[in-house]
Amino acid sequence: MCDNENCYKLRKGGAFAINKDKKIAYVAQQAWIMNATVRQNIVFGKNFDQQWYDEVIEACALLSDFNQLTAGDQTEVGERGINLSGGQKQRISMARAVYSDSDIVLLDDPLSAVDAHVGQHIFTNCIKGLLKDKTVVFVTHQLQFLTDCDYILVMKDGCIVEEGEHRLLMSNINGEYANLIKSFHDDGESQDGGDTGKLTKMEDSRSDKVKMATYRSYIQAAGGFCIFMVVLLLILITLSAQSFANYWLSVWFKAGSGGVLVNVTYLVNQSEVVRQEISMDILDNPKLGFYQLVYTLNLLAILIFTVVKSHTFVQAASKASSNMHGKLFKKLVASPMKFFDVTPCGQILNRFSKDMDEMDSLLPFMAEQFLNNAGIFLVTAAVIASVFPFFLIVMVMATGAFILFYRLSQNGIQSLKRIENVTRSPLFSHIAATVQGLDTIRAYKKEDNFHNQFNKLQDCNNMAFFLFETSMRWTGGILDLIAIMVIVATAVFASFSSSDIVSPSLAAMALTSALSMTDLFQYTVRVTVETAAKFTSVQRIQNYINVSDTKAPPIIEERRPDRAWPKHGAIKFSNVDLRYREGLPLVLKNITLDIKSQEKIGIVGRTGSGKSSTALALFRIIELAGGSITIDNIDISTIGLEDLRSKLSIIPQDPVLFVGTVRYNLDPFDKYTDKELWTVLSKCHVKHTIQALNGQLDSFIVENGENFSVGERQLLCMARALLRHSKILVLDEATAAIDTETDSLIQETIKEAFADCTMLTIAHRLNTVASYDRILVLDNGEVIEFDTPQKLLANKHSVFSQMMAVQESQKKSAIEE
Incomplete structure (x- = not known):
C-alpha cells in the first residue's frame, strides 16, 4: 500500500467491516516502547516460546543489537525506549507484531527508520517470510519494496487514486503510481557520484525520619526564621488574648456587684419592710463600664491579631510552596539527560502533582492546626x-509519655507515608505509558492486561494509604488514654482542695480546661505526627532540589564567544569518546574528524552505529567521556550551553512540536514577520497545509503535534530551523517520514537555503546524501570510512558502496518488474 503525506486523516461516514475473531497487530510510525525489558516489549503479555522468539528476533535483525546491550534482551529500555536508537525501537515494535502471531498485521512505514541492509533483511525474512501466511497492510514510502506486494493502493488527498498489482499499475505510464516509481528511480540516478540491564532507579522508601534540614529548608523558603518567629509570636498573642478573655470573665463574675448595697423590700405581716443588702446582680457593679471596656478591647484585639496571624501564615506558606516549586522546576530543567534516562516520568509527575499538592494545601492546614x-x-x-x-507534676509525666510515644510512632508513620508517596509514581508512569501507546494497546486487544496492571498498582498505593490512616487512628486511641490521666488528676485536685485556697470559679475553670484537653491533647499529638508525615513530601521535593549532578551553566561570562561566532562553522572532533552514563560501554570510540566550513557531511551506518550520538555530542546533550570538539577553534566544553545551542539548529529524528499556535512553534520569541514565516513554510512545502487550517498561523497545535502527520511535523521542524538560519545545521533522519516526491523538493530547498552553512545529515536514504561533499560511515561507534562519495563508490569493497548497491538494486527491481 503506497501512502501519500495527506492521507493520515480518515473521512467520516461509510462502513468498515472486519472479522472480530481475527487478531490484529499494529506497528506505529513512531514506535511505542514500554518502560520494561526488551523481551517484555516483544512478548507483550503472551506466553514465552523460545523457538518462535529466536526466529522473530533473527527475522527482525535484532541479534547484533542484543549483543551490544548490557544485558541482552533483559536490558531495561527506559521511558519511551530512551535507551535505544530510533531504528532499534522500530525493530522491537516490529518484533512485537510478528511474535503476536496475529491474523492481520498493520505496518505504518516501519522501515523508514532503518538502513537499506536492515530494511531489506526485515522485508525478506520478516514481511515476506514469517508473515507470508498473514494479511499484511504495509503503508510505506519505501517504494522499492512494492514490487513484492500482492496488491497496491495509491492514495492522494485522502482518496484512492489507483489500485492493482505492480505490473498493471506500471503499464499506465501516466498514472500516479508510475510517476512515483519513475521519480523514485530518477532521483536515485541523479545523485550518483550498574545492575546489569537495569536502567531506571527505584525511589527511596527507607524508614529514616524527616530530618531537621527539611524543616529548615521549608522555613527558609517561607521567608526565613524571622518570619517564622513572627508567626509564632502572633499565634501566642492571639491565644493569650483568647485565654485572657476567659480569665477576665472569671474575674468579672467573681467581683459580682462589687459589694454595692441595694434596698430590698419584704412583705411582713401585710406591711412592707425595706432592708439594705449586698446586690447579687453584676450590672450593679460600679466598675461595670471598666469591665465591659476591657472585655470589648480584648475581643477587638483577638479579631485583629487573628486576621494578621492568618494573613501572615498564608503568605508565608504560599511563598514556601512557590519558592520550592520554582527551585524544583529550575533544577529539573538544569538536570543532565542521564537523569531523565534513569528517572521514570511517573516519579517526576508525582513530585509536581501529589507532593506539591500536599505542600500547597494539606501541609499549611496541618501546620496551622499544629501551631494553634x-x-x-x-x-x-x-x-x-x-x-x-x-x-x-502530672503535666511533666504526661509530656514525657507524649514524647516517648511520639518517638516510638513517628518513624513508622512517616515510613508509611513515604511508601504511599513512592507507590504512587509507578501508577503515574503506567497511566502516561498507556495514554502514549493507546493505539497499539487497542490494536493488540491488551486493554484487560493494562487495566489489571493499573488495578494492581492502584491497590498497592491504596494499601499503603490504608495502613497510614489506620496507624493514625491507633495513635489517636493511645493518646486518649494519656488525656484521661490528665482529667482524672485535675478532678482529684479540684475535689480535695479547700475553697479557701482555690475559689469555686477557678476550680470550675481548671476542671473545664482539663475536660477540653481530652480532645485537644489527642488532636494536638495526632496533628503533630501527621504534620511530620506531610513533611515527607517536602523532603522528597528537597531531595530533587539537592541533586548534585547538574548540567553546565547556560552562560559562562568570562568565556562567552563573540556574538558573530561561529563565522565559518568549521567543526573538529579530536579523539572523542562518549557514553550515555557511567558504567555503560562507549557509544562513540576515538572519533576524529575535521569538517571544513560550509561542508556538507552525510552520516550513514547501521541502526545503533552511533549516528545520532554524534549529534548529541555536538549539542552537549551528553558530555564527552574523552577528547574534545571545537567549532571555529573554540572548545565547546568551555562555553555556556546557551551560547552553544543558540548557534546550532537541529531537525531531530522524532519531530517535536509544542502545545501552542503554529506561529509560536515556528517563532517562539516573536522575532520574525508573517511574511518571513510564510516564506519558510512555502520553501518546506507545508504552506498549503497551514493555509487550509481555520486559524492558519494562529491555528492551535495539540500536545506532541498529534493533529499533524509525522511527515508534516518534520516539515514544520525544518521550517523552524530554516527560519533561524544557523551556521551549523544537523538533520537527523529529517525526511524519513516524507514521501519520495516531497523529499526531492525538500532536498533542493536544503541545498539552496543552507548553501553557506555547515551541514551534518544523518540518513538512511543514501540518495539524499550521495551528492554531499563527504560521507562519514560509522559502525559500532567507530569511523569506518570518511571520504568523498565519488571515491567511496569507486571502491567496490567500501561499506558505503555496498550500501548504495543494495539500494540501487531495490530501485532497479521496482522499475523493471
Missing part, C-alpha cells in the same frame, strides 16, 4: 498550673 493546638495546649496547661501548682 500546641499554643492552646500550652496556654491551657499554664492556666491549670497557675491554679494547681502540683498539676505540673
